[in-house]
Amino acid sequence: MDFRYTEEQLALQETLQRYLSRHYDFERRRDLARSAQGFSADVWRQFADLGILALPFPERFGGMGGTAVDLLIVMEQLGRGLVLEPFASTVVLCGGLIRDAGSDAHRSRLLPEIGAGRLKLALAAYEAAGRFDLDHPACTAVPAAGGWRLSGHKSVVLDAPSADWFIVSAGNGAAGRGLSLFLVPRDAAGLELLPYPTQSGGRAGDLRLSDVRVDEASLLGCAGAGLEPLQRAIDQAAAASCAEALGVIGMLNRTTLEYLKTRKQFGVPIGAFQSLQHRMADMYIAEEQARSMSLIAALHAQDPDPAIRRRAITAAKAYVGHAARFVGQQAVQLHGAMGMVDEHIVSHYFKRLTVIDMTFGDAEFHLARFSDSLLATASGG
Amino acid sequence: MDLCYSAEEQSFRAEVRAFLEAHLPADIRDKMRLGRRLRKEDMVRWQKILHARGWGAGLWPKAFGGAGWSVVQQHIFEEEGALAGAPPQLPFSLRMVAPVLMTFGNAAQQAYFLPRIVCGEHWWCQGYSEPGSGSDLASLRTTAMRQGDHYLVNGQKTWNTLGQYADWIFCLVRTRSDLRPQQGISFLLIDMKTPGIEVRPIITMEGEHEINDIFFRDVRVPLENLVGEEHKGWTYAKFLLGHERTNNAGIGHCKRGLHGLKQIAAAHRANGRPLIEDARVRDRIAQVELELMALEITNLRVLTAFAHESRPPGPEVSLLKIKGSEILQRIAELKMHMLGHDAIPYLREALESDWAADPLLAAHYPDYAPPLTGHYFNQRKTTIYAGSTEIQKNIISKTILGL
Numbered sequence: 001m002d003f004r005y006t007e008e009q010l011a012l013q014e015t016l017q018r019y020l021s022r023h024y025d026f027e028r029r030r031d032l033a034r035s036a037q038g039f040s041a042d043v044w045r046q047f048a049d050l051g052i053l054a055l056p057f058p059e060r061f062g063g064m065g066g067t068a069v070d071l072l073i074v075m076e077q078l079g080r081g082l083v084l085e086p087f088a089s090t091v092v093l094c095g096g097l098i099r100d101a102g103s104d105a106h107r108s109r110l111l112p113e114i115g116a117g118r119l120k121l122a123l124a125a126y127e128a129a130g131r132f133d134l135d136h137p138a139c140t141a142v143p144a145a146g147g148w149r150l151s152g153h154k155s156v157v158l159d160a161p162s163a164d165w166f167i168v169s170a171g172n173g174a175a176g177r178g179l180s181l182f183l184v185p186r187d188a189a190g191l192e193l194l195p196y197p198t199q200s201g202g203r204a205g206d207l208r209l210s211d212v213r214v215d216e217a218s219l220l221g222c223a224g225a226g227l228e229p230l231q232r233a234i235d236q237a238a239a240a241s242c243a244e245a246l247g248v249i250g251m252l253n254r255t256t257l258e259y260l261k262t263r264k265q266f267g268v269p270i271g272a273f274q275s276l277q278h279r280m281a282d283m284y285i286a287e288e289q290a291r292s293m294s295l296i297a298a299l300h301a302q303d304p305d306p307a308i309r310r311r312a313i314t315a316a317k318a319y320v321g322h323a324a325r326f327v328g329q330q331a332v333q334l335h336g337a338m339g340m341v342d343e344h345i346v347s348h349y350f351k352r353l354t355v356i357d358m359t360f361g362d363a364e365f366h367l368a369r370f371s372d373s374l375l376a377t378a379s380g381g
Numbered sequence: 382m383d384l385c386y387s388a389e390e391q392s393f394r395a396e397v398r399a400f401l402e403a404h405l406p407a408d409i410r411d412k413m414r415l416g417r418r419l420r421k422e423d424m425v426r427w428q429k430i431l432h433a434r435g436w437g438a439g440l441w442p443k444a445f446g447g448a449g450w451s452v453v454q455q456h457i458f459e460e461e462g463a464l465a466g467a468p469p470q471l472p473f474s475l476r477m478v479a480p481v482l483m484t485f486g487n488a489a490q491q492a493y494f495l496p497r498i499v500c501g502e503h504w505w506c507q508g509y510s511e512p513g514s515g516s517d518l519a520s521l522r523t524t525a526m527r528q529g530d531h532y533l534v535n536g537q538k539t540w541n542t543l544g545q546y547a548d549w550i551f552c553l554v555r556t557r558s559d560l561r562p563q564q565g566i567s568f569l570l571i572d573m574k575t576p577g578i579e580v581r582p583i584i585t586m587e588g589e590h591e592i593n594d595i596f597f598r599d600v601r602v603p604l605e606n607l608v609g610e611e612h613k614g615w616t617y618a619k620f621l622l623g624h625e626r627t628n629n630a631g632i633g634h635c636k637r638g639l640h641g642l643k644q645i646a647a648a649h650r651a652n653g654r655p656l657i658e659d660a661r662v663r664d665r666i667a668q669v670e671l672e673l674m675a676l677e678i679t680n681l682r683v684l685t686a687f688a689h690e691s692r693p694p695g696p697e698v699s700l701l702k703i704k705g706s707e708i709l710q711r712i713a714e715l716k717m718h719m720l721g722h723d724a725i726p727y728l729r730e731a732l733e734s735d736w737a738a739d740p741l742l743a744a745h746y747p748d749y750a751p752p753l754t755g756h757y758f759n760q761r762k763t764t765i766y767a768g769s770t771e772i773q774k775n776i777i778s779k780t781i782l783g784l
Contacts, residue, residue, distance in 0.1 A: 001390065001453045002383045003682045004689065009382070069382045257782055277778035284777060285700050292678035293671075299384040319671045368660070371667035374643070375657065 003295070005073070013073045015050060020081035026345045032084055033201035037162060039084040045117050053091055054115025057099055062112035068236070068301035072243040072294060079247025082345075082352055084202055086120055086159035088244070093237045094121035094167050101181065101221035101229035110165075122163035124154035124184075124207050125230060132361040134169070134230055139209065141170035141180050141223075147215040150182060153208050158359070160205035161195040167220060168209065169230055178224035188212050200355040201348070232306070235313045238360040239297035242313075242320040245356045246294045249287050249324060252331040252349045256280065259335055276334060283327050290323040311373050314366045321363025324353040384678075386457070394457045401465040404430050408734065410466035414641075416752035418589075418732045419468055421504065421546040427468050428501035437499035438475050445483055445491065446499045452684035459633035464640060469633075472625065473542070474498045474505040478551045480624045481568065481617050484693075485609035490570070494549075506544035508552030508571070508595060509618070511537060516772050518553070519562040519615060523597060525554035525569060527604070532556075532569065534577075534600040540766070541593045544580055547573050550595070553614055560612075568614035570606040577601075585762075587755030588729060623694035625767050630680040630701035631709060635673050638712035642666060645719045645749060656719055669711050676704045696780035699773035706763035706770065713760035717753045724754045 005013065023043065032040050047053050052074050057063025064070075071092065078087055095114050098106050113119035125134055139152025150170050157166065166184045171177065184191060190212040195205040221229055260271030260280060270276055297316035303309040328350040332339035339346045357363060386394065409423050431437050439455045441447020450458065479498055482490055497503040514521040523536025534554055544550060550571050557565030571578070577600040582590045609617055646657040646666060656662045683697045717724045723746060730736055731751035738746055764770045778784040 001386060001681065001685070003685055005382060257784075260784060271778075271784040274775070274778075277782075277784045278771070278774040280782055280784065281774040281777040284782060285703065288679055288697075288700055289672075289675040289704070292675045292682060295382075295384065295678060295682075296674065299382070315671055315674055319675055367664060367667060367671075370671065371660065371663045374663055374667060374670070 005069075009070060009073055012052075012070060013077065016052065016074060016077040017080070019046065019050065020077060020083070024081045024083065026082075026348075029082055029084065029201075029348075033197075038197070038201070038203040039086065039162070043083075044085050044120075047085065047087065048115065048117030051115075052087070053117050054111075056091065057095060057111045057115060058107075061099075061107050062115045068239065068298040069295075071240055071301075072298040075240045075243035076247035076250070076294075079244035079249075079352070080251050082201075082248070082348055086122070086162055086202075088237055088240055089122045089159035089163070090114060090120045092240045093123045093233050094165075096236050097123070097167055097181065097220065097229060097233040100232060101226075105217070106183070106220065119165070120159070120163050121165045121167060122157050122160045123233070124157045124160070124166045124168045125234070126155055126157075128153065128155045132365050134234060135179065135227055137169050137171050137179055139168065139170040141172055141182065144213060147213060147218065148180075148182065150184065150209045150212040150214065153206065155206050156204050157207055158198070158204045159202065160193055160207065161203045166191075166207065168207070169226060172224065179226045179230070180223045181220040181226040181230060182214050183218045183220055184209075184212060184214055188214065198355060200352040202355075228306070232309075234360055235309055236301050238317045238366075239294075239301040239313045241356050241359055242290070242294040242297045242316045245320050245324045245353055246287070246290050248349050248353050248356070249290055249327045252327050252346065252353075253280075253283050253287050255346060255349070256283065256331045256334050259338075263336075270334075279330055279334060283330055286323040286327050290320045293319040293323075311370065314361075314369045314373075317361060318363050318366035318370055321357040321366065324357055325363065328353040386453070390453060390457060393454055394461060397458050397461045398465070400434060400436075401461060401467060404434070405465055405467050406430075409468055412734050413466040413468055413637075415748055416641075416732075416756060417734050417736070421543075424468050424471060425501045425504070428470060431470070432500045437501070438479070441475075441479065441483070441495075441499070445479075445495050452688050453681065456632065456681060456684075460636055463633035463637035466637075471504060471543075473507050473547075473551075474503065476624050477507060477621050478505050478549075478570075481551070481608060481621050484620065485568075485617050489605070490608065494570070503548045504543075504546050506541055506547035506550050506573075508538040508541060508550045510540040512539055515540075516769055518618070519566065521553055521555060521566065523552065523554050524558075525556050525567060525602065527556075528601075530604055532602045532604065532607075534569070534571065534597045534602055536597050538595045538597075539583075539593075541580075541595050542591060542766075544573070544593045544595055545582065545590070549573060551608075553618055556611055556614075563615040565612055566614040566618065567611050568608040568617045569602055570608060571597075571600065571602050575600050575602065585759065587758040588727070589755070589759070591759075620693060622768060623698055630676060630698075630705040632673075632677050632680055632705070635676070635705060635708045635712065638709060638716070639666075639670060639673060641749075642669075642712050642716050642719070645716055645753075648747065648749075649719050649721075651721070662719075665715055669708060669715065672704065672708050672711075676701070676708065679704070696776050699768070699776045699781075702767060703764075703770050703773045709763050710760050713753075713757040717757040720750055720753060723747075723750050726751070727754075 051064050054063045055066040056071055059065045098110050127138055139154060141148045141150050164186050168182050168184050169179050171179045190210040192208040193205050198204050257280060260276055261269050263270050293316040297313045300309050300312035331346055332350050335346050338344050409427060412419055436448050438447040439450040439458055443449040482494055511521045511523060525532035525534045550573055552569045552571055553566050554569050555565050556567040577598045579596040581594045583592045583594060584590055646662060647655050649656050680701055687694055728751045
């Protein structure tokens with residue numbers, strides 16, 4: 001048991017931190033969020049050069065062979081910088097799915113392209129009435145000559161507007177027969193995208209598929225057996241999102257502490273007031289505890305036992321979600337009216353934390369899932 | 382970065398488990414499991430058993446008669462002990478006075494006291510708080526006046542835990558009053574058999590005798606019982622509090638409590654169904670478990686950082702104390718609430734190990750029920766003792782956050 005980063009990990013952390021502090025300040029970020037694309041192609045290329053777009057892939061597919069802890073380090077930094085680029089969608093979610101469920105042909109064709117920054121993907125797994133449910137998609141895949149025909153509606157596909165490909169989950173129309181995952185190109189006939197911005201400055205969109213024809217090679221994994229790899233990818237993305245939230249929490253605490261030391265009222269810095277000191281202490285504690293939970297999630301993200309993996313990650317997502325809400329709300333509160341304004345970075349941190357909580361299952365969703373896991377263990381004591 | 386236990390740590394866990402199975406006396410284990418009264422004799426017996434195995438003081442260096450364990454090994458030991466129903470080891474001896482003696486005591490003090498602590502011969506208690514000096518400990522007024530080859534100690538200590546059993550007490554006393562309050566304090570070791578010491582019980586709300594007032598009237602303490610330098614006691618006191626709070630994460634206690642809570646939730650029924658099947662009950666248990674999962678890792682992070690950086694515990698332990706005490710309280714509260722109106726009877730005699738319920742009562746009243754309400758009352762102490770939650774937050778604000 002050892003909680004220290006290796007030399008290589010410290011170097012990765014420092015490199016990314018230095019790059020973002022030089023090239024990704026609040027002004028730049030705000031300009032990017034308002035731009036047509038919503039992020040910077042230049043930054044994306046830089047990420048490719050830094051190697052982080054290839055981080056979690058095996059070396060034989062041009063990857064870095066990075067671990068979940070490496071990913072935690074990257075995600076924490078992306079959180080600190082409020083980075084808009086579609087890293088989680090392309091690399092963690094879709095890249096992870098291709099790595100874990102794809103054929104060697106899929107891997108050798110797609111993973112090096114992702115790593116080089118030439119290919120972006122988005123996951124279309126959720127639907128309008130399903131809340132956070134991944135199973136039972138209403139979207140259907142019907143076998144057709146040499147492939148499949150997909151029809152249905154996928155909602156809130158994160159980073160959809162910039163994606164070259166989508167990974168779409170679809171059932172075969174009969175209940176209880178499982179779901180399948182398909183690679184669908186952005187320009188497929190019958191595919192319609194309704195783009196919109198997200199609450200935290202990113203981009204997303206709804207997809208409508210009307211008899212979209214894909215070939216046999218588009219099937220990712222086995223027909224009808226897509227749920228397990230999909231859940232695994234979502235679990236891993238949830239673990240990564242805990243680390244991103246941790247980065248945002250860290251910056252909110254830093255910014256708020258700085259404000260308490262400099263903002264004066266009644267002739268003293270407001271940090272001299274004990275009620276605010278204790279609030280800040282609670283925020284510090286929330287950060288440390290959230291870090292511990294993010295570590296638990298990362299260190300179990302690759303666990304071959306789905307039950308162990310899920311229990312750890314769901315615990316972390318529940319805990320970090322609550323911690324993020326607490327720190328976010330208190331940071332806005334302690335900044336007084338300053339925390340309310342769009343001009344101030346605090347409001348953007350708070351909105352990012354809120355969106356992270358609402359992604360891949362919010363704190364209540366995961367608390368319920370964790371709570372239900374107690375039933376399985378209760379009989380054994 | 383590795384959260385997994387190494388092969389050595391796993392085999393150590395197996396060794397601890399096998400030892401507990403073979404050597405933990407069944408009568409002590411049952412008292413622990415049912416929350417019944419533990420006697421001094423029980424704790425001393427267990428300390429002697431551990432000592433015979435060479436495990437009397439896990440974290441102490443081997444040079445002082447300890448096992449020289451890493452913090453991870455100690456964590457494994459406490460976790461296994463808690464789950465097996467082993468009693469706690471006396472913190473005042475092992476975790477408080479001993480580290481002070483090892484760091485600031487002289488060779489004679491180390492040679493005399495440490496072996497007697499580890500073998501269970503000496504029971505120590507703490508003389509810190511006074512009636513006017515609680516959170517503001519440095520304002521303490523118990524005096525020690527030099528008179529020839531001894532100090533003459535006069536004053537009163539309060540909130541002393543288990544001093545009725547103690548052979549020795551370590552005390553903070555005022556040796557100078559003309560300086561800042563922190564600068565005139567000394568750290569004295571006092572034999573409880575010395576004439577002039579009176580131990581007076583304080584009964585707490587659950588009806589038990591756990592704490593005491595201790596009065597000192599012209600108590601003669603040999604000069605050689607001073608630890609370190611005269612007037613420097615505040616430094617040693619703060620050092621000790623760091624060690625005390627490290628233990629107050631109480632991961633072992635918390636795990637035992639959570640385990641017991643789940644067992645009660647599975648056994649206790651409402652409308653014919655186990656309480657654990659009620660999602661509202663289950664969610665409350667789940668929330669405590671999440672806090673404990675996080676704290677367990679935070680605790681290990683903090684402790685391994687101390688080990689890697691070879692430094693004594695710092696202000697981070699305040700976090701451990703705050704969270705650990707809150708978790709203990711929450712578990713105690715939930716356990717009581719599992720009982721519904723079975724929480725109401727006050728059966729003092731039911732805390733004795735030989736208690737058997739009256740047949741009329743036994744038909745519906747489970748044996749785990751009697752101590753739970755008193756335990757809930759008792760555990761309110763945890764956010765007050767060893768530096769209240771509010772004091773811990775002051776420490777975090779000033780020392781870590783720089784406010």
